Amino acid sequence: MTTFRIAVLPGDGIGTEVMDAGQRVLEHAASRGGLAFEWTTFDWSCERYTTHGAMLPDDGLDQLAGFDSIFLGAVGYPGVPDHVSLWGLLIPIRRTFKQYVNLRPVRLLRGIDSPIRALAEDPDDLLDFVCVRENNEGEYSEVGGRLYRGTPDELAVQESVFTRRGVERVMRYAFGLADGRDGQLASATKSNGIIHTMPFWDEIFAELAGSYPRVTTAQYHIDALAALFVQDPRRFDVVVASNLFGDILTDLGAAVVGSIGIAPSANLNPEREHPSMFEPVHGSAPDIAGQGIANPIGQVWSGSMMLDHLGHPQLGEAVLEAVQIVLDAGLRTRDLGGTATTDEVTDAICDALDDVEIHPDGTRG
Numbered sequence: 001m002t003t004f005r006i007a008v009l010p011g012d013g014i015g016t017e018v019m020d021a022g023q024r025v026l027e028h029a030a031s032r033g034g035l036a037f038e039w040t041t042f043d044w045s046c047e048r049y050t051t052h053g054a055m056l057p058d059d060g061l062d063q064l065a066g067f068d069s070i071f072l073g074a075v076g077y078p079g080v081p082d083h084v085s086l087w088g089l090l091i092p093i094r095r096t097f098k099q100y101v102n103l104r105p106v107r108l109l110r111g112i113d114s115p116i117r118a119l120a121e122d123p124d125d126l127l128d129f130v131c132v133r134e135n136n137e138g139e140y141s142e143v144g145g146r147l148y149r150g151t152p153d154e155l156a157v158q159e160s161v162f163t164r165r166g167v168e169r170v171m172r173y174a175f176g177l178a179d180g181r182d183g184q185l186a187s188a189t190k191s192n193g194i195i196h197t198m199p200f201w202d203e204i205f206a207e208l209a210g211s212y213p214r215v216t217t218a219q220y221h222i223d224a225l226a227a228l229f230v231q232d233p234r235r236f237d238v239v240v241a242s243n244l245f246g247d248i249l250t251d252l253g254a255a256v257v258g259s260i261g262i263a264p265s266a267n268l269n270p271e272r273e274h275p276s277m278f279e280p281v282h283g284s285a286p287d288i289a290g291q292g293i294a295n296p297i298g299q300v301w302s303g304s305m306m307l308d309h310l311g312h313p314q315l316g317e318a319v320l321e322a323v324q325i326v327l328d329a330g331l332r333t334r335d336l337g338g339t340a341t342t343d344e345v346t347d348a349i350c351d352a353l354d355d356v357e358i359h360p361d362g363t364r365g
């Protein structure tokens with residue numbers, strides 16, 4: 001039996017609640033699929049920061065290096081600035097482990113009310129595309145500075161960093177993904193206004209397109225692309241975007257398909273030289289933390305993506321099918337208009353998983 005060693009970082013707020021749900025569903029999936037998980041939980045969080053002055057210990061990243069994957073809940077604690085959690089934990093993990101692909105599926109599940117469904121001619125015509133966000137460089141850089149603070153001459157400079165290696169590798173991943181799907185790749189640009197980095201981005205996109213003859217390409221300025229995410233999202237198959245553009249687009253993607261509470265993401269090191277990290281898109285939701293009503297689907301779906309990455313895509317798809325069964329049955333948390341608790345939805349997903357046919361080697365019948 002294969003055993004996967006997983007580093008568990010529940011984080012803060014509802015992170016700890018949905019992590020418990022995610023682990024329960026994955027345990028259930030593992031028992032059905034003939035694998036096992038060995039979990040090691042770390043209390044690294046914003047709450048830890050308030051007592052220790054750091055999100056993680058000095059050797060924290062070394063501790064994570066040996067795991068097969070990292071499963072993260074959410075971080076964020078009242079009183080701790082958001083840049084502390086981002087630059088103190090998430091970005092160091094994403095960069096140290098070269099998780100340069102941030103993969104976010106935008107899929108409309110049945111049973112979720114969405115502004116998009118109303119636009120569909122056929123309400124069963126489900127939306128299904130994937131965003132590939134560059135996750136290691138771009139607009140999120142430490143290059144820059146501030147001068148003359150507190151005076152009328154005060155100024156701030158923030159530089160973007162786009163490297164050929166960094167742009168090529170994330171685009172190659174996106175082309176490869178599109179090649180294996182419907183063969184359409186859209187690139188988010190803004191080369192009319194951003195005159196150095198974005199033309200560079202566009203040139204590399206055009207160069208690479210030649211190596212993927214099966215993939216049809218399109219490029220859109222980010223403003224127009226954002227409008228199309230709302231007006232005509234069905235035209236997309238795979239979308240590739242820089243770090244900042246991808247961040248904004250994927251939150252929009254999550255919003256158009258229903259609730260932030262169901263959206264999953266994967267931070268991938270495609271070469272598998274380092275662990276990848278799987279986390280829901282949502283944050284620690286202090287407004288509902290401790291009430292047991294958080295939607296566990298974002299965490300569970302992230303777990304399904306972890307199963308894909310660990311080489312068990314059929315099992316990952318089975319987990320998602322179980323989620324769909326539960327939604328079809330009308331069981332929902334409050335964010336989706338229901339009254340069910342986190343535990344009730346989690347139990348129901350585990351039960352539904354029993355009804356999904358899975359072969360002992362992890363393949364589905």
Ligand code: NAI
Pocket residue numbers: 014018073074075076077078082085260261262279280281282283284285286287288293294295296298333335
């Ligand atoms: P948030 O995602 O935590 O919450 C936004 C809204 O969505 C809230 O009303 C919340 O109740 C609701 N919500 C989110 N997830 C839900 C779920 N699973 N079930 C039901 N409702 C859900 O974003 P917000 O409020 O902007 O940030 C709160 C904290 O989380 C901040 O400290 C922020 O820095 C942090 N954060 C952390 C992220 C991460 O760990 N990757 C990502 C986004 C925010």
Ligand code: MG
Pocket residue numbers: 247248251
């Ligand atoms: Mg975001």
